[in-house]
Amino acid sequence: MAETHIWQLRRINDKHKCSREFNVKMLNAKWLSSRLENTLRDNPSLRVVDIRNKVTRKWNIAVTKSMARRAKTLAVEQVDGSFVEQFSRIYDYAHEILRSNPGSTTKVKVEGNEGEKYFSRFYMCLKAYKDSMISCRPFIGLDGCFLKHKYGGELLTAVGRDANDQMLPISCAVVEVENKDTWTWFLELLIDDLGGPDICAAYTFMSDQQKGLLPAIQSLLPRADQRFCMRHLYANFRKKFPGKNLKALMYWSKSRFIPRPLCDTLVNNMSEAFNNVIVQARSKPIVSMMEEIRLYMMQRWVENRSKAKSFKNSICPRIKTRLDIETKNSTNWIPSWSANQIFEVRHKSFTGEKFVVNIDSKHYTYRKWSLTGIPCCHAVAAIKFLNLSEEDFLPHWFRISTYEETSNSIIYPCNGQQVWTETEFPDVLPPPKRILPGRPKKKRRLEAWEMNKNGKQITKHGMTKKCSICKEVGHNRKSCPQQPEPAPPSQPTPPTEPTPSTQPTPSTETASPTATVARSQPTPPTEPTPPTQPPPPTPMTQPTQASQQPPPTPMSQPTQSSQQPP
Incomplete structure (x- = not known):
């Protein structure tokens, strides 16, 4: 039998007298x-x-x-996952996307330096995204957002609108920076996936204040319609022209929209909503981020297919809600039949508001019907006059059948890294880090009017100073050159010296036969004098009370009152 070493605990002393140590070096x-x-x-x-x-x-x-x-x-x-490891297998991940979702598009761009490959850009557009965009209106929102990890970069996205007026991501790309070159590279791949320049020329593109995006679209699609987010335009407009009246006039830019995309939105909220969904993924390594986006869209497609089966109407719920509001407002309008299906619709209050509505051409003076595709209250009043249903005048873009076609495409799952096929491409190194001055920021820089103190009052950060005296900008009233000079301070009046008063003669009163001693109460002198020791009091045989004391006299030593015989 082999020798074994066995230890047996016979006694334990659980009483400790040492002090507790909070800094343990064994913890790492x-x-x-x-x-x-x-x-x-x-x-x-x-x-x-x-x-x-x-x-x-x-x-x-x-x-x-x-x-x-x-x-x-x-x-x-x-x-x-590790950033370095995921960058090194970016080619393997692109190959896995093409294997699991045939018909998709993935592009990897690297930059060589002394035989080493550094990551530069990555583009992905799944086959399901391409098929879904065919059933949607020709409207695309473009936006870019920062990546929140140590290597930085930008995420460019293209988002459409489905039949229920909800977001529909189309493609995304990771680039090193946002400029004309990167936007041109992203748009070239997007245009090829959507059918080429001839088809994409009919699209309407909405964007924010993106760097280099405007010249990139003008060079690739010079005939395409472009819109800019009103929120970002007004953020610049209000810096020089504040006021609610000018803001209301600025929103009249909707009158210049074309009716082809059937969308009258003024803001790029669909792209902002998608950026908000992936805000946590933007701080992860590249493969983990792209997989989280793909997984979110795969689950969203499944939910859309389930919701489409539960709809009881032939119109999508969001569109039905907007149509019901217009139907309710149509009771305030009175149609007058002219000929065929041409009406003159006026308000019931006879205030002079009236519009011409042509139901055949879906055109009328107000243009709301042609811009949105949804009959407005004026058109609904004329349609009800002919005993027709307003739902029959909605285009096919807003119907449940179109919504089902959008979500019928399938996003297939992918395998993990342990079973990926190793490609022959060399390993890719992470991009060189761009060290910017200051502390790294993960939150978006807010405008001055977006910063609330308590939900009711905005801060003065970023706002221009305006003097309350001269009404000029750039300074306040404390540094205003027209500020009135303050009055000189008044000189204090010197105190007057008291005049010496005559010393009164001490008066005597008749007292008892026994001699008494009365002490006068000295007043504090104006100038301090060294105190003198008073003499001891004379012993009294019988205490008597002086009827009256003489007024105080300024003296350094108390005096005795004279005795008067009875």
Whole structure:
């Protein structure tokens, strides 16, 4: 039998007299990261201060900020993956997308430097996105957002609108920076996926204040219609021309819209909504981010197919709600039949408001019907006059059948990295980090009018100063050159010296036969004099009370009152 070493515990002394140590050197970031993986999966936005509080509560140990930050970085790599590893397998991921979703488009662009390949750009457009866009209106919103990791970059997106007037992502790309070159590269691939320049020339593109996007569209699609988000335009407009009246006039730009896209939106909210959905994914490595976007869209497609089966009407719910509002407002309008299907519709209050409505051509003076595709209250009043249904005048873009066609395309699942096919392309290194001055920022820079103090009053950050005296900008009343000079301070009046008064003669009163001693009460002199010791009092045989004391006299030593015989 082999020799074994066995230890047996015979006695334990559980009484300790040493003090508790909060800084334990055996605790390191690697051990702490293994305890944070499950917490990070449940709460990806876990903060460093939360990690320190958790360690203190659970193990009664203090950890520094740097150790908590290193532990979080290691835990994030275990949960989301390593940045370096995912950049090195970007070609393998693109091959897996093409294998699982045939007909999709993926493009990888790298830059060589001394034989090494550095990541530059990545483009992805799934086959389901292309098929869904065929059943949608020719309207696309373009936008870009920052990536919130240490390597930086931009995520360019193209988002359409489905039959229920909801967002429909089409494609996305990761680029190094946002400029004309990157937008041109992204739009060239997008135009090829949507059918070429001839088809895309009929699209309407809406965008924000994107750098280089306007010249890129003009060079690729010179005949395409473009719109700009009114929110961003007004943010610049209000800097020089504030006021609600000018804001109302500015929104009349809708009158210049063309009716082809059947969309009268003034803001690029669909793209902003998609950016908000992927805000957590934008801080992850590239493969994890793209997979989270693909997984979200795959689940969204399944939900849309389930919702389409539960709809009981032939019109999509959002469009039906807008049509019901117009039908309710049509009771305030009176149609007058002219000929065929031409009407003159006026308000019931006879205030002079009236419009011409042609039901055959779906055209009338107000142009709302032709811009949105939904009959407005004036058109509904004329349609009701002919005992027709307003739903019959809606285009096929807003019907349930079109909504089902949009979601019928399938986004197929993908395998994990452990079963990917290793391509012959060389490993790709992460892009060079761009170190910008200042602390790295993860939040969007807000405008001055977006910063609320308490929900009711905005801050003065970023606002131009205006003087309340001269009404000029650039300074306030404290530094105004026209500020009136302050009055000189008044000189204080010197105190007057008291005049010496005559000393009164002490008066005597008749007293008892026994001699008494009365002490006069001295007043404090104007100038301090050294005090003198008063003589001891004369012993009295019988206390008597003086009927009256003489007025005080300024003297340094008390005097005795004279005795008067009875």
